[in-house]
Every structure is written in structure tokens, then in C-alpha cells.
Amino acid sequence: MTPTRLLVTGGRVLTMDPALGELPTADVLVEGGRISEIRPAIDADGVHERIDAHGCLVLPGFIDTHRHMWQAALRGSGADQTLAQYFTTVLHTQAPRLTADDLNLGNLLSALGALDAGVTTVQDVSNVAKPTEEHTDALLDALTGSGLRSVFAYGHGTAGDARRVRSRRLHTKDALVTMALNAEAGSDDATRRNGALADELDLPTALHVRGGSPVSRLRRLGVLRPGTVFIHGTGMAAGELELVRDSGGALSIAPAIEMTMGHGLPPFAAAATAGLRPGLSVDVEVAAPSDMFTQMRAALQVGRFAVLQGHADPAAPLLTARQVLEFATIGGAETLGLADRTGSLTPGKQADLIVLRTDRPGVAPVYDPVAAVVSAMDRADVDTVIVDGRILKRAGRLLHAGLPGLLARAEELRARMTDGRPAG
Numbered sequence: 001m002t003p004t005r006l007l008v009t010g011g012r013v014l015t016m017d018p019a020l021g022e023l024p025t026a027d028v029l030v031e032g033g034r035i036s037e038i039r040p041a042i043d044a045d046g047v048h049e050r051i052d053a054h055g056c057l058v059l060p061g062f063i064d065t066h067r068h069m070w071q072a073a074l075r076g077s078g079a080d081q082t083l084a085q086y087f088t089t090v091l092h093t094q095a096p097r098l099t100a101d102d103l104n105l106g107n108l109l110s111a112l113g114a115l116d117a118g119v120t121t122v123q124d125v126s127n128v129a130k131p132t133e134e135h136t137d138a139l140l141d142a143l144t145g146s147g148l149r150s151v152f153a154y155g156h157g158t159a160g161d162a163r164r165v166r167s168r169r170l171h172t173k174d175a176l177v178t179m180a181l182n183a184e185a186g187s188d189d190a191t192r193r194n195g196a197l198a199d200e201l202d203l204p205t206a207l208h209v210r211g212g213s214p215v216s217r218l219r220r221l222g223v224l225r226p227g228t229v230f231i232h233g234t235g236m237a238a239g240e241l242e243l244v245r246d247s248g249g250a251l252s253i254a255p256a257i258e259m260t261m262g263h264g265l266p267p268f269a270a271a272a273t274a275g276l277r278p279g280l281s282v283d284v285e286v287a288a289p290s291d292m293f294t295q296m297r298a299a300l301q302v303g304r305f306a307v308l309q310g311h312a313d314p315a316a317p318l319l320t321a322r323q324v325l326e327f328a329t330i331g332g333a334e335t336l337g338l339a340d341r342t343g344s345l346t347p348g349k350q351a352d353l354i355v356l357r358t359d360r361p362g363v364a365p366v367y368d369p370v371a372a373v374v375s376a377m378d379r380a381d382v383d384t385v386i387v388d389g390r391i392l393k394r395a396g397r398l399l400h401a402g403l404p405g406l407l408a409r410a411e412e413l414r415a416r417m418t419d420g421r422p423a424g
């Protein structure tokens with residue numbers, strides 16, 4: 001449902017826009033999918049839909065800067081895996097068994113899990129083989145049908161298929177689903193070809209980097225491009241994060257996965273030293289939950305742990321709850337190059353916003369709304385989710401038709417992948 005004039009009334013509004021700050025009680029008016037006004041006591045004349053947010057917090061939706069969404073089809077199957085085990089099991093054994101229909105299921109489940117948790121934008125780093133156009137379209141159809149704002153970072157297919165997606169399906173820069181390239185570094189020639197394709201299609205790129213000097217290498221090969229999202233950035237040589245900054249690139253940190261799978265220390269202190277504000281990311285749902293509350297808490301915990309226990313520069317400032325909330329909202333939008341559209345509640349931006357309840361027993365009383373979001377809340381506190389002016393969750397309930405059928409398909413897939421063994 002897309003009401004043309006929608007009013008969210010009476011909430012405590014954390015705009016995450018430094019110029020607007022926090023409003024103790026205000027209304028948010030949405031017109032034609034955009035935020036048009038934020039102030040107390042907006043006239044409700046001509047409003048088609050009202051959402052009562054009294055006693056609630058109103059925030060921009062969360063932004064996940066890197067997730068391999070198809071893996072929702074395999075949720076929780078790799079919680080004990082190291083990175084090497086994940087490559088063997090998930091990427092090389094399970095992925096080849098998935099049909100185009102299974103990939104559609106994975107992407108749609110991931111999108112709905114995100115929306116349910118108040119995540120309104122996800123970059124889908126699509127690292128699954130695309131042997132046919134049908135596979136690509138199955139992944140993409142799930143994104144476009146979900147209502148989520150997303151960046152489809154095309155990967156593991158052919159240049160011809162990427163050109164087809166760009167020219168026929170994702171050619172508009174301000175659409176709800178936009179395109180990037182998953183440009184993992186291979187041989188020098190392959191890396192140059194990826195850079196040339198990104199230039200030809202006028203697309204940003206995303207790639208995983210760990211250790212060594214991968215950013216310097218891209219510069220040496222002449223393909224260090226502005227707008228590149230560098231994923232993880234753990235354990236890199238001195239100066240690499242500064243090179244990310246100077247090239248107009250961005251950093252996506254997945255703290256929960258980096259700790260459990262062994263990527264290395266999530267580089268929050270190093271990013272701060274380099275003057276980079278990172279975005280956060282879920283990465284893989286085979287081992288991490290799909291919400292950003294978990295990622296914010298993991299970031300705050302490991303960021304402070306590293307400095308306090310001497311694993312990072314002891315002179316680095318201690319990470320705060322407000323900073324990690326920025327990482328999960330406006331910082332994520334900056335990381336994806338979408339800060340002109342989303343990431344804060346700013347008149348003129350698209351209406352991607354969430355209403356969080358504060359009257360639940362695990363949250364009240366609220367001394368500090370930022371701390372409440374970061375330290376006490378979870379997806380059960382997400383009352384309303386609006387993307388691009390469309391209400392996708394309301395009164396705690398996801399409004400996706402066909403959810404029971406989707407869950408039944410997920411169980412069928414699980415049974416097939418485990419050769420009929422019961423769960424557990």
C-alpha cells in the first residue's frame with residue numbers, strides 16, 4: 001500500500017541528520033514516497049494514512065551494507081564454521097545444489113527477515129553462480145518483489161549477463177533496486193576486466209579484502225575507483241585504509257562474522273584513525289542473524305574491547321552507542337553512495353523509516369533513546385517499517401502476502417538439503 005500522504009504522529013524522532021538532531025515530540029509527513037516535513041503538530045488535513053507513534057521512537061531504517069542474501073535458504077547451517085569451512089561447505093558443496101527457485105526463495109526470505117527487523121536497505125553481494133539468465137532473474141525478482149531498497153551487486157556470472165541486467169532491468173539510478181558489481185580480485189587480467197566492465201556500465205563495485213595490500217594493488221592495476229565498498233578490511237597493511245579514504249571508497253565491517261569465522265579483528269579503531277566512518281553488515285545468514293541490533297552490539301563490544309584490552313591503538317577513542325547507530329544508518333547510506341536518498345530523516349529524502357516501541361519489558365524505562373536502541377532493543381520492538389513511503393510492517397506484523405507459503409517452501413528446501421533428516 002502506498003498512501004500518497006502519510007503522517008507518523010507524536011514520536012520521539014531521532015533524525016540522524018546532524019542539522020536536525022533529535023526532536024522530543026514531532027510528526028513526520030510523507031508525500032509521494034518522500035519525507036516532506038518534520039515538526040510538531042503538522043496539520044493532518046488531506047492525510048490518507050496516520051500512524052500513531054506516541055511513546056515510540058522514530059528513526060531512519062537500518063542499512064546493511066553487505067549480505068549474501070541467497071544464503072538465507074541455508075540459515076543457521078554454519079554457526080560453528082570457520083571461514084575455510086564456510087568456503088568448503090556453503091560455497092562449494094551446498095551452493096551448487098540450489099536451483100533458480102531456491103535462490104529466489106533465499107533472496108526473498110532474506111529481504112523479509114531484513115524488513116521485519118527494521119532494515120530498509122541491503123546491498124546484496126550476489127556471490128552465487130549464475131549459470132543461466134533464469135538464475136539471475138530469480139535472485140533479482142525476489143528483490144524487486146520484496147519492497148526492500150537494495151543494491152544488487154552482480155557477481156559470479158558473465159559480462160554479457162551483467163550487461164543485460166544493466167540495460168534491461170537496473171538502468172535507473174534512483175530506482176528502489178539499483179546495481180553494483182561484485183568485483184572480487186582474481187588474476188591481474190581478471191581484476192582489470194572487472195574494472196573495465198564497471199566503467200563501461202557506470203557502476204560502483206564491492207569486493208572482500210583481508211590482510212596485505214589489496215587496495216594498493218588495485219591502484220597499481222589502475223582500477224581503484226571511487227565508490228568502491230571494501231568489505232571487512234581486517235589486518236591490512238599500514239596505509240591501506242587511508243588509501244580507501246583518499247580514493248573515495250568506503251568500508252563495510254561485519255563484526256559478528258569477522259569474530260566467529262576468523263577474519264581478524266574488526267577494524268573499528270583503524271577506521272577511526274584513517275578518518276573513515278564505516279557501514280555495518282550481516283554478511284552471511286548461515287551464521288549470523290539478519291538484524292542490525294546484533295551488528296551494532298557486536299561493533300560496540302569488539303570496538304571497545306580492542307582498545308581497552310590493548311588489541312588496537314590504546315590512544316584511539318572508545319566507540320560510543322551513538323557512533324554505532326550512525327554506522328547502522330547514515331554511515332551505511334554513505335558507504336553505499338545512497339546518502340542523498342536514505343540514511344536519515346531529512347525532508348526531501350525517500351521515506352525509509354521505522355517506529356520502535358519503548359513500552360516493552362526489555363526496553364523501558366528509556367533514559368537515553370540512542371542507548372535504548374543499541375543496548376536493549378531487538379526485532380520484537382520494531383512496530384512499523386516504511387520503505388519508499390510504503391508501509392511494509394505495521395503493529396508488529398509483516399504485511400507480505402504469501403509468507404506462510406514461503407516458509408513451507410523453505411522447510412521443503414531444508415529437508416532436501418539434509419536428505420530428509422529432521423531438524424537438529
Ligand SMILES: [Zn+2]
Nearest residue numbers: 066208231283
Ligand atoms: Zn561477505
